[in-house]
Amino acid sequence: MPPVTPTGVLRKLSEEPSLGLRIARGWILGGALVAVFGSAMAVAYFVYDVPVTDKNTGMPASNGEVLAITSMLAGGGALFVVLGVALRRWVLKRPNGS
Numbered sequence: 025m026p027p028v029t030p031t032g033v034l035r036k037l038s039e040e041p042s043l044g045l046r047i048a049r050g051w052i053l054g055g056a057l058v059a060v061f062g063s064a065m066a067v068a069y070f071v072y073d074v075p076v077t078d079k080n081t082g083m084p085a086s087n088g089e090v091l092a093i094t095s096m097l098a099g100g101g102a103l104f105v106v107l108g109v110a111l112r113r114w115v116l117k118r119p120n121g122s
Contacts (some may be wrong), residue, residue, distance in 0.1 A: 055104025
């Protein structure tokens with residue numbers, strides 16, 4: 025049965041450090057990919073003037089909309105990178121970490 029409480033999750037991660045390291049690597053890799061995609065989208069729009077259209081209206085998106093979207097992508101990706109690094113450090117700091 026999988027753990028259902030935060031304490032149970034932390035206990036499970038401390039029992040199996042390799043599971044925690046695999047989760048941390050996945051968060052770091054996934055977050056980095058999302059952050060790079062958001063940054064590439066911002067560079068494409070603001071530097072190379074690649075048009076971005078609003079799917080609902082079909083009209084070109086404003087600078088503010090594109091900035092908000094790319095900021096959320098890059099910020100969310102960076103958050104997962106930071107959380108993955110923190111989880112990796114926590115797992116390796118444990119006495120039975122590998």
